Amino acid sequence: MKPLAILSLGLSLTVLTLGFTPPVQAEREAGVSPWGPQDEIGRLNLITESSRARILSRVRGGRIYDLSVDYYIGMPSWQAAGDPHYRMWMTHTPHGTVIDDPLNVGVPMNEHVSYTGAAISLYTHMGTHIDALNHFGLDGRIWNGFRADEHVGDRGWNVAGAENIPPLIARGVLIDVAAAKNQDMLPDGYRVTRDDLIQALARQDTRLEEGDIVLIRTGRMQVYEDAAAYMNNPPGMGLEAARFLIEEAGAMVVGADNLSFESFPSELKTDYVPVHTYLLAQQGAPILELVYLEALSADRVYEFAFIGGPLKLRGADAAPLRPIAVPVD
Structure with missing residues (x-):
C-alpha cells in the first residue's frame, strides 16, 4: 500500500492509504x-x-x-486552495441612509424614499x-x-x-x-x-x-x-x-x-x-x-x-x- 495525497473537498489536503497506485x-x-x-x-x-x-x-x-x-x-x-468564501454586505439600508444621508437629500426625503444597496465578493x-x-x-x-x-x-x-x-x-x-x-x-x-x-x-x-x-x-x-x-x-x-x-x-x-x-x-x-x-x-x-x-x-x-x-x-x-x-x- 502506498500513501497518496488527495484533495479533501472540505478544506484541506488529506493523506489516505490506498490499495492501488494510480x-x-x-x-x-x-x-x-x-x-x-x-x-x-x-x-x-x-x-x-x-x-x-x-x-x-x-x-x-x-x-x-x-x-x-x-x-x-x-x-x-x-x-x-485558499479561495474566498461568498460574501454579501449591505452598502445602504433604509435606516442607515436616514442617518448617513449619503446623497445629501435630507432626512424627510430619506424617510420617504427607502434605499437598499449591496455588494458581493465571490470566487469565480x-x-x-x-x-x-x-x-x-x-x-x-x-x-x-x-x-x-x-x-x-x-x-x-x-x-x-x-x-x-x-x-x-x-x-x-x-x-x-x-x-x-x-x-x-x-x-x-x-x-x-x-x-x-x-x-x-x-x-x-x-x-x-x-x-x-x-x-x-x-x-x-x-x-x-x-x-x-x-x-x-x-x-x-x-x-x-x-x-x-x-x-x-x-x-x-x-x-x-x-x-x-x-x-x-x-x-x-x-x-x-x-x-x-x-x-x-x-x-x-x-x-x-x-x-x-x-x-x-x-x-x-x-x-x-x-x-x-x-x-x-x-x-x-x-x-x-x-x-x-x-x-x-
Missing part, C-alpha cells in the same frame, strides 16, 4: 484546435445557427426548469458556473497551446477568458446515474464509470448526439444547504467516463450537480485533476458545476433545450450562469 499516463499535453490557431472556445464551436434552430424548433410550452442554485453566505464552495468557481478553457492547463499551456507566460497579465488571461463563451443554446441531456442505481444520492467518493453512463442512458431510453450539453446527476444537490455535507468527498466522474462523453458520444459541454465534477483521489499519478485537464486543456470542452438537476430527475425529463449565458468576466477562468432547461417534443 497509473501514469504518458505524453499528456494541451490539445491543438481543429478550428484554427486563434480558437479560444474549443468545442463550443459546435454551436451553429442550424444547431440552435434545430433544438429551438422543438421547444414546447409548459414548465421551465431553473438549473441554478442560490448564492448565500455559508454556501458550499472550494476552499482547499462558486455556485452554478462554467469553467473556461484557461482554468487548467498542462506544462504551462492551455487549450490550443496558449502559454501562460505569454497570455496572463495582472488583469487575467488575454485569451480564452470567460467573456469569449457564447450564449449556450443546445440540446441538453440529463444522465441520471443515481436513479439508474436506485439511489437518492451516490455514495461519498463514488467514481462514475463509462458503464454507469451507458446503463443509465439505456434505462432512460436516451441517446447522445454530437454537440450535446450533457449533465450528470449524482444526487449531491440534495444536501446543498449543508455545506459541510455537500463538500465532504462527493461522488464524481472518472476519466474513462469523461472520455466516453467526448470521444465516443461527441458531447460539447459536460457538467454535473457536484463540485468539482471529477472524483478524488486522482486516477493518475502525474495529475491531481486529470478529468479537468483532459476536458479543458486536451479536448477544449467546458465544464459546468453545481447544476441543479433534482427537478428534471423528479419529472424524468432527460432531453431538453439548454439555454444559458455566463457573465462576461473578461480574462476570467470561469463565470456564474443561470441556465434553464425547456422540454422538447
Whole structure:
C-alpha cells in the first residue's frame, strides 16, 4: 500500500492509504484546435445557427426548469486552495441612509424614499458556473497551446477568458446515474464509470448526439444547504467516463450537480485533476458545476433545450450562469 495525497473537498489536503497506485499516463499535453490557431472556445464551436434552430424548433410550452442554485453566505464552495468564501454586505439600508444621508437629500426625503444597496465578493468557481478553457492547463499551456507566460497579465488571461463563451443554446441531456442505481444520492467518493453512463442512458431510453450539453446527476444537490455535507468527498466522474462523453458520444459541454465534477483521489499519478485537464486543456470542452438537476430527475425529463449565458468576466477562468432547461417534443 502506498500513501497518496488527495484533495479533501472540505478544506484541506488529506493523506489516505490506498490499495492501488494510480497509473501514469504518458505524453499528456494541451490539445491543438481543429478550428484554427486563434480558437479560444474549443468545442463550443459546435454551436451553429442550424444547431440552435434545430433544438429551438422543438421547444414546447409548459414548465421551465431553473438549473441554478442560490448564492448565500455559508454556501458550499472550494476552499482547499485558499479561495474566498461568498460574501454579501449591505452598502445602504433604509435606516442607515436616514442617518448617513449619503446623497445629501435630507432626512424627510430619506424617510420617504427607502434605499437598499449591496455588494458581493465571490470566487469565480462558486455556485452554478462554467469553467473556461484557461482554468487548467498542462506544462504551462492551455487549450490550443496558449502559454501562460505569454497570455496572463495582472488583469487575467488575454485569451480564452470567460467573456469569449457564447450564449449556450443546445440540446441538453440529463444522465441520471443515481436513479439508474436506485439511489437518492451516490455514495461519498463514488467514481462514475463509462458503464454507469451507458446503463443509465439505456434505462432512460436516451441517446447522445454530437454537440450535446450533457449533465450528470449524482444526487449531491440534495444536501446543498449543508455545506459541510455537500463538500465532504462527493461522488464524481472518472476519466474513462469523461472520455466516453467526448470521444465516443461527441458531447460539447459536460457538467454535473457536484463540485468539482471529477472524483478524488486522482486516477493518475502525474495529475491531481486529470478529468479537468483532459476536458479543458486536451479536448477544449467546458465544464459546468453545481447544476441543479433534482427537478428534471423528479419529472424524468432527460432531453431538453439548454439555454444559458455566463457573465462576461473578461480574462476570467470561469463565470456564474443561470441556465434553464425547456422540454422538447
